[in-house]
Structures are given as structure tokens and as C-alpha cells.
Amino acid sequence: AQSVTQLDSQVPVFEEAPVELRCNYSSSVSVYLFWYVQYPNQGLQLLLKYLSGSTLVKGINGFEAEFNKSQTSFHLRKPSVHISDTAEYFCAVSPYNQGGKLIFGQGTELSVKP
Amino acid sequence: DAGVIQSPRHEVTEMGQEVTLRCKPISGHNSLFWYRQTMMRGLELLIYFNNNVPIDDSGMPEDRFSAKMPNASFSTLKIQPSEPRDSAVYFCASSPVAMEAGVNRYEQYFGPGTRLTVT
Numbered sequence: 001a002q003s004v005t006q007l008d009s010q011v012p013v014f015e016e017a018p019v020e021l022r023c024n025y026s027s028s029v030s031v032y033l034f035w036y037v038q039y040p041n042q043g044l045q046l047l048l049k050y051l052s053g054s055t056l057v058k059g060i061n062g063f064e065a066e067f068n069k070s071q072t073s074f075h076l077r078k079p080s081v082h083i084s085d086t087a088e089y090f091c092a093v094s095p096y097n098q099g100g101k102l103i104f105g106q107g108t109e110l111s112v113k114p
Numbered sequence: 115d116a117g118v119i120q121s122p123r124h125e126v127t128e129m130g131q132e133v134t135l136r137c138k139p140i141s142g143h144n145s146l147f148w149y150r151q152t153m154m155r156g157l158e159l160l161i162y163f164n165n166n167v168p169i170d171d172s173g174m175p176e177d178r179f180s181a182k183m184p185n186a187s188f189s190t191l192k193i194q195p196s197e198p199r200d201s202a203v204y205f206c207a208s209s210p211v212a213m214e215a216g217v218n219r220y221e222q223y224f225g226p227g228t229r230l231t232v233t
Contacts (some may be wrong), residue, residue, distance in 0.1 A: 020210070034221070036224075040226075042226060043118070043205055043207075043224035043225050043226045043227055044157075044205070044207075044222075044224040046221050046222070046223075049221060068207070090157065098170075099145060099162060099164050099169050099170065100145055100147075100161055100162075100209050100222065101147065101162055101170060102147070102159065102222060104156060104157040104158075105156070106156045107156060108158075
């Protein structure tokens with residue numbers, strides 16, 4: 001079985017400040033890792049993914065994440081946030097060879113203030 | 115491409131009524147997923163299909179829920195009878211499940227969701 005824990009339910013931050021959203025996972029099998037973003041009243045949009053290779057993954061909108069296998073973490077970072085980054089962010093895992101199903105964390109609400 | 119299309123976008127119904135949610139996946143995608151989002155439980159996978167065949171329905175809450183995919187371009191999620199605790203946003207997502215260099219490079223594309231309110 002797999003589980004995903006997002007350690008912060010809400011993260012308030014000022015515009016142009018750096019931000020890190022934390023994600024830890026538990027799995028008995030190898031997994032792929034994803035971050036999705038959800039803007040108000042919209043569906044989820046893929047930010048970035050880790051499938052294999054370099055553990056530092058770059059995504060859209062200036063976000064990046066680092067896969068740490070020993071710590072089973074996949075934290076999301078951005079060096080300088082904008083008001084438009086205000087949204088809910090979801091970390092997810094997808095077990096190998098299980099058809100691509102996603103198991104999501106509870107989400108982190110990022111609130112960027114001017 | 116129009117993306118994943120869901121209808122209706124909003125549905126308000128009374129307890130005991132039948133509700134049918136619809137999804138049109140992106141053309142060429144061969145996997146389809148239904149999720150439910152609530153404040154209490156977050157995002158939960160209900161069921162997913164591969165090549166129109168249900169693969170895993172272990173997330174379907176109970177027998178009141180059923181899902182079908184009669185062809186590659188259409189899926190339904192039905193609740194009969196509906197209850198207030200079914201109130202949630204229901205998302206449909208599709209995936210191309212493309213193989214590249216021996217690695218599954220699948221990623222899911224989500225529809226805008228259907229907000230269901232059962233009174």
C-alpha cells in the first residue's frame with residue numbers, strides 16, 4: 001500500500017519570497033512521483049514529475065522538486081513566488097505497473113501575500 | 115485539443131435521486147480515472163479503466179456507485195440513490211500511457227470537475 005503525507009496544510013508567504021512545500025511518501029513498491037496544482041474552481045494541472053534519472057526535476061512556472069529516496073521525500077520549491085502562485089498543491093505517487101493510478105496527499109494551500 | 119470534458123459542471127439534486135456524471139477523455143488516451151474530492155477525505159481514486167475495461171474499482175464507496183466506459187470516448191459515473199454525504203467535486207482524468215525507452219511515461223490530464231450537491 002502507498003500513502004502520501006504533505007506536512008503543511010497551509011503555507012502563507014510574501015510575494016518574491018522563496019517557498020518549500022514538503023511531501024513524504026510511504027510505499028512497499030517503487031513509485032513515480034508527481035506534483036499537481038489546483039487553482040480555485042478548476043481541475044488539477046501537472047506541475048512536474050519524477051520518473052527516473054536526475055533527482056532534481058524542473059517543472060512549469062519556475063517550480064522544481066528533488067527526489068530523495070533515502071528520506072522518501074519529494075519536496076517542491078520555488079525561489080521567488082508570485083501572487084499568481086496562490087493555489088492548492090498536491091503531491092502524488094503512482095506505483096510501478098499499476099496502470100498509472102495516483103495516490104494523492106491531502107494538499108497544501110499556498111497563499112502568497114503582497 | 116479540447117481537453118477532458120465533464121458534464122454537468124454543477125448538479126444539485128435531492129436525496130434518493132439518481133445522478134449521472136459524464137466524461138469525455140482526450141482523444142487517443144487509453145486510460146480513464148474517476149476521482150472524488152472532499153474537504154474531509156481529500157482526493158480519492160474511485161475507479162480507473164484501461165482500454166475501456168475497469169481495472170481497479172476498490173475505491174468505489176459502495177454499491178450505490180457504478181461506472182461504465184462503453185467506448186474510448188465516453189464514460190459515466192452513476193450514483194443511485196444519492197445521499198447528502200455524496201456531495202463532492204468529482205473529477206475525471208485521462209492518460210495516454212505511452213511507453214518510452216521502456217519507461218511508462220504516463221501523466222494524467224484532469225477535467226474541470228462536476229460539483230455535486232445532494233440535499
